[in-house]
Amino acid sequence: MASEILIVDDEIDIRMQIAGILEDEGYETREASNSAEAYAAVAARQPSLVILDVWLNNSDHDGIQILETIKRDHPTLPVIMISGHGTFDMAVSATKIGAYDFISKPFKTDVLLHTIERALGESKLRRENEALKVMTGGPAMELVGGSPVMQEVRKSIERVGATESRVLITGAPGTGKSLAARMIHAHSSRQDSPFVVLNCASLDSDTLDEELFGCEANEDSPRKVGVLEEAHMGTLLLDEVADMSLETQSKIVRVLHNQRFQRIGGDGWVNVNVRVLATTNRDLNALMQDGTFREDLFYRLNVVPLVLPALAFHREDIPELANYLLQRSAVSKGRSIRHLSADAVAALQAYEWPGNVWELANVLERLLILAPGPAEEVIAADSVTTALSESDGASMNGLWNAAEVMNLPLREAREAFEKEYLLFHLTRFSGNISRTAEFVGMDRAALHRKLKGLGVQNTLKQRADS
Incomplete structure (x- = not known):
């Protein structure tokens, strides 16, 4: 999906010229001629990037003052300054405040487009790095395994990724639901736009509303942008959606219906274009019967169901998955890579894995640290048995007593x-x-x-x- 760029300049010809260039390149644009219109445009919905003129006629604030306000309230929003009378000191000042770059008028089209591309690219990279921090220590950064069941999961992800449909991803903890959602986004036309995750299980009802919808500015704090607005033109993942209160569920239903909402403390509407994905490890049908999950929300989210299988249902992937996880853990911890003996792999395959891939990752990290012998020596089956017996709630059902x-x-x-x-x-x-x-x-x-x-x-x- 196209990024949205706000053009702030007092000259209508300049605004039209820049808008025409950007729209020809597939960007969406909005325009403002002074500080009041600029603030209103950002308040209505945060853009992906701002092009901001320094000198503005008939404006309460000049471009530098607008830049200061934007960077105070929206520190990650990239701003490119433009001016026909710019000086070196002005450029340095703007950069110190937080401007991404400073371009003098008249500008060359290719310079402007290249600068915008770099700014949006770096902004996307920052978002991805933040998302990866959340996933650091997780079991895998891709859905590993050549079993028929995992091949079908990947095919389903590719098929649904190319659509705009909402997807409800279900499965036990540790099966890779969040990773599947990220892959759906990567296969979609929104792949270059934000992928935003809201963990519903970690927030109480009041905090969840703030994170979803954001808050208007007041005397004590600046405006806070919620994840719905942050995900505009991209994808929002509602992780563990069953943990939302009924009141919040009702609000989400309305947002899904008309793609607009109000920030907490605000009276204006924020219009967004967001694809919503959701995950849960709970039985939503049972929760609907209990009256703790709304049927209308279920049917709006469950346009395309995707089930992630438990590891016990694709044990043939364990050798490849274990090798992948051992290498990843060794690299992240700065340790030598070790390998498993055939008997050790067989022991891993015989275990039930109630914690799925997360539990496998933990056991393998324990083996990497505690298994006896030098780094070049393979990890034996007895080390695996010991590590499994030390797992909380570990069960060796199916092994000979x-x-x-x-x-x-x-x-x-x-x-x-x-x-x-x-x-x-x-x-x-x-x-x-x-x-x-x-x-x-x-x-x-x-x-x-x-x-x-x-x-x-x-x-x-x-x-x-x-």
């Missing part, structure tokens, strides 16, 4: 071992009979008969349902 088996008669012990052994590898290969048969060295038909005789498939179903 030797103490119990040792107390059984030989025939029953052999059957118990065979059952747990086959359960282990079936789980490891996500129930794929052919791959399990190949690994354990059995004919596929013989494995089927063995599984049926030992009741392995029934046990797998019971564990999946539990």
Whole structure:
């Protein structure tokens, strides 16, 4: 989506000239001829960038004073100063106040466009860096894995990204819902515009309203821009949307309906063009039945549903994912990269991973720090078992319990071992009979008969349902 640029100049010919140049390049423009109009334009909706003349006739404030006000209230808003009578000292003064650049009139079109492009590019980079700080320490910066289920997730993201539809992303904690939302934005026509995240779970009702809608200036504080306005022409992610109060949900419904809102303490309307994505790890149908989530909000958000699978449903991705996470953790912590033995990977694949990729990332970081041996030595399975047993709430269901088996008669012990052994590898290969048969060295038909005789498939179903 196009960035919006506010042009502030007292000469209508100059404004029209700049607007024509910018609109030919795909930008959207608004215009102001004096300080009052400039302040009103910024108040109506914060633009992506301001082009500001220094000398303004019939204006209460000149360009430098307007710059000071904008930078006080909107410190990240890029401002390019222009002047036909500029001096070196004036340029230095404007830069110290916070102007991105100073261009003398008459200006060359390519110089103006290049300066605007650089300013918007740096502004976008700052936003992305801030967003990445929030995600620092997270499990992955991309959805890793070549399993059929993850390939389908990526295809769905690409398909829906190219549309303007709202998307409701559901899944257990740690499955990558926020990352999927960022990928949807990256595949959209809004990819060069802001991607803004509001974590609904971390804010109470009053604070949430302030973050969403912003606040008008008063005697004690300047105007605060909310995330809806910040995301204009871009994408807003409502992370864990089920944690909104019913009152805030009602306000969001109205915003989604008419794309406008009022700042807290204000009486004017702010019009925005925002694509809204939402995530939740909760059952919204159950919450609607309880009366704690509005049906009208659900249907407005759930235009396209996207479900992120639990890690237990695509275990075949664990080898690739574990290697990716180990390398990423090693680089971020300044440590040597280590590798996992085949048995260590098998142990990771046999675990249930209730915390999904987040838990996997934590276990691998623990292994990177605590696993014995030099950096060039592979991490063994016993280190993985120890790390998993140290995880809060860790469960090794599905792994052979030797103490119990040792107390059984030989025939029953052999059957118990065979059952747990086959359960282990079936789980490891996500129930794929052919791959399990190949690994354990059995004919596929013989494995089927063995599984049926030992009741392995029934046990797998019971564990999946539990």
